[in-house]
Amino acid sequence: MPEHPNWATLTEDDTQPWHTLESRVLVAGFRTVYEDRVRLENGVETLYQYRPRGPRAVFVLPVTAAGEAVLIRQYRYPLRATVTEVVAGGVERGEDLHHAATRELQEEVGGVAAEWVALPGFYPQPSISGVIFYPFLALGVTLGDTAHEATETIERVVMPLREAYALLDSGGIQDGASSLTLWHARAPLQARGLL
């Protein structure tokens, strides 16, 4: 499966303007939170709370051979709201991105894709987090049974691509990463005459 050229750029810089004086773990585990004491290049010292690099997630816009978008409605506990999203999920330890995308497509909407298009990756919250999101467009998707985790509340929603993009344009896709996946997928969908 393809990679996007920008993925190789989502790395640490060779030179660092800030200097780490001390680092301690505020919250341990997979979603670690650090608090570091740092000295900036202007000599100022400050405390910085953040999640380090490491966690990655994949986002998948599944499109059927008939030209329908497969979205989900998922309850998001931190928001106390159900949000319209593309297929998404965390990359497991040691898992590669394409395996994660294929797995999430299968688990969340029971989908299998004929073709994958890699889209530009991005940092969702650079001010406080090192997490990286990798979006994909999945084409020629066939739909079967889902395999939701017991801790997910997810409903599958299939709609014409034009309707999904009308939602995007009007602000109806409240999840930022899903919106960005749809935006970056627009040109390849148009190039294939699907939109």
Place this chain on the structure above:
Amino acid sequence: MPEHPNWATLTEDDTQPWHTLESRVLVAGFRTVYEDRVRLENGVETLYQYRPRGPRAVFVLPVTAAGEAVLIRQYRYPLRATVTEVVAGGVERGEDLHHAATRELQEEVGGVAAEWVALPGFYPQPSISGVIFYPFLALGVTLGDTAHEATETIERVVMPLREAYALLDSGGIQDGASSLTLWHARAPLQARGLL
């Protein structure tokens, strides 16, 4: 200044499928992290770590009367990398969104806008955070002196709008919220003949 119609939809739902059994603070302060014990509608109980609703941030794409985009290059300590972004910053306690946008435009690039366009707001990380991001397009911007915080490492970059959008299309805008601001600003910029 205008509001976007979707802003009123970025709220909690009336009915909640999950039930909170217990809630405790893992990290206190403005960037609170909670750990809740919750019961899902299928009866499963689970622990959920998250940042609650409350924090908001504004994102501003400043465009000069000459049709140039004003971007910034900002060092992001959690990433150990300098990232190309639009103007952005946290909304202070009790501050309204337009005040925050006007203030950040002034502080980060020394900008004053003649016209504001509100763009769709979004959740940057619904799986773990209740934070909400509000993007704006600022038009007819004049540039003066900046007033960076002592804990920011920021460089102002002015470029033709077409160049900024070529960067966006190729994956050169690594910050997700900045990319989304640029995408949503594209139609209003085209409508004004600026792009």
